[in-house]
Amino acid sequence: MDPLSLAIAGALAAGFATGAGESTGAALPALLRRVRERFASRSPAEPESEAQLAAALDEEFTRDPAFRQECQALWNQAANDGVANVFQGQAKNVVQARDIHGGFTIQ
Numbered sequence: 001m002d003p004l005s006l007a008i009a010g011a012l013a014a015g016f017a018t019g020a021g022e023s024t025g026a027a028l029p030a031l032l033r034r035v036r037e038r039f040a041s042r043s044p045a046e047p048e049s050e051a052q053l054a055a056a057l058d059e060e061f062t063r064d065p066a067f068r069q070e071c072q073a074l075w076n077q078a079a080n081d082g083v084a085n086v087f088q089g090q091a092k093n094v095v096q097a098r099d100i101h102g103g104f105t106i107q
Contacts, residue, residue, distance in 0.1 A: 001058050004072055008035070009054035011078075027078035031071060038067065 012032055038060060061068035095106065 001054060002061055002068075004068065004075065005054045005057040005061060008071060008075060009050050009057055013050035013053055027074050031074040031078060034070065034074065 008031065011028065012035060035057070039056065042056075057071075061071070093106070097104075
């Protein structure tokens with residue numbers, strides 16, 4: 001099975017269940033919408049399990065490579081929407097941040 005099918009199915013299954021994708025930036029909700037649109041005319045429109053979703057995506061990716069490329073691009077964008085702060089070593093104070101809007105002062 002295509003690793004992208006498995007990765008997207010896992011993320012989207014969590015999103016279907018919890019709505020978690022709504023707070024992860026624009027790309028994951030866009031991917032969720034795109035997959036829902038693709039499967040909207042099918043019954044059930046949303047596969048019942050992560051395994052069913054992965055299998056359906058895998059079939060669709062084989063049938064339509066352009067759809068796979070579109071999903072891959074959205075997946076890559078979603079992966080880059082996250083932040084991974086890493087600190088190794090010793091320090092008195094450490095600040096890790098992303099997207100600070102407004103003033104920021106350390107004294």
